[in-house]
Amino acid sequence: xxxxxxxxxxxxxxxxxxxxxxxxxxxxxxxxxxxxxxxxxxxxxxxxxxxxxxxxxxxxxxxxxxxxxxxxxxxxxxxxxxxxxxxxxxxxxxxxxxxxxxxxxxxxxxxxxxxxxxxxxxxxxxxxxxxxxxxxxxxxxxxxxxxxxxxxxxxxxxxxxxxxxxxxxxxxxxxxxxxxxxxxxxxxxx
Numbered sequence: 001x002x003x004x005x006x007x008x009x010x011x012x013x014x015x016x017x018x019x020x021x022x023x024x025x026x027x028x029x030x031x032x033x034x035x036x037x038x039x040x041x042x043x044x045x046x047x048x049x050x051x052x053x054x055x056x057x058x059x060x061x062x063x064x065x066x067x068x069x070x071x072x073x074x075x076x077x078x079x080x081x082x083x084x085x086x087x088x089x090x091x092x093x094x095x096x097x098x099x100x101x102x103x104x105x106x107x108x109x110x111x112x113x114x115x116x117x118x119x120x121x122x123x124x125x126x127x128x129x130x131x132x133x134x135x136x137x138x139x140x141x142x143x144x145x146x147x148x149x150x151x152x153x154x155x156x157x158x159x160x161x162x163x164x165x166x167x168x169x170x171x172x173x174x175x176x177x178x179x180x181x182x183x184x185x186x187x188x189x190x
Contacts, residue, residue: 041145043153045161045185047073050094055183056134058161060153066141067153069123073135073163073183076128082168082178085121085143089158091184099160099184101174103143105151113171120151121159122176125167145189159187 041062047055056073071083086099102110103121111117120142128134144152153159163183168176 042190043145043187044190045187047161047163047183047185048091048093049075049183050096052093055163058185058187060145060187062145063139066139067143067145069138069140071126071134071136071138071161073128073133075132076134076163076183077165078128078130078132080125080127080167081134081182082164082166082176083123083126084119084162084164084168084175084178085123085140085153085187086160086162086184087121087157089160089186089188091160091186096160096162096181096184099162099181103153103159106142109173111169111171111173111176113169114173117171117173122168122170126163153187154189161185161187 043060045058045060047058049055053075055075056071059070061068085103086101087103088098088100090098092098102119104119106120108119109116110119110122112122120140123138123140126134126136142151145154146152147154161184162181164175164178164180165182166177166179168178170176
């Protein structure tokens with residue numbers, strides 16, 4: 001009986017639609033979206049490892065809640081890793097020291113547990129599963145993608161994201177004892 005109902009549903013809808021059952025919305029019943037409405041600001045960073053192989057992408061989208069950061073990677077060593085926004089938009093292999101320190105326009109110390117912290121670029125640790133995959137979303141209320149604004153990731157030297165070999169302890173300045181930089185991506189406007 002269920003298969004017959006589902007198979008007959010499109011025909012019923014087509015017949016009802018032809019009879020005017022769905023109706024037509026009037027201007028006062030629909031929400032008008034201006035043709036010149038601005039799209040949300042967005043950016044992306046393609047993550048590479050120390051050999052230059054691509055691991056995936058980090059997508060950034062400005063929203064009312066803050067900047068939404070979606071990290072989607074593959075071929076990452078299993079376990080927890082520190083993940084931070086860094087102050088320079090440069091990823092020179094193999095050590096990625098070219099990315100500078102953490103994004104820290106407020107001049108604070110590192111870590112969510114540090115009474116003198118935290119950096120605007122400090123993020124939660126990420127965990128790669130047994131297959132080396134990471135798929136996580138953050139909201140960062142301390143940054144913006146809007147150029148010319150305080151805490152913008154698009155200052156004169158840009159910004160990058162770094163994945164570290166070990167987890168961040170959220171308190172040790174300057175990087176939470178998170179170890180070597182194993183992947184990097186330059187943040188670029190979309």
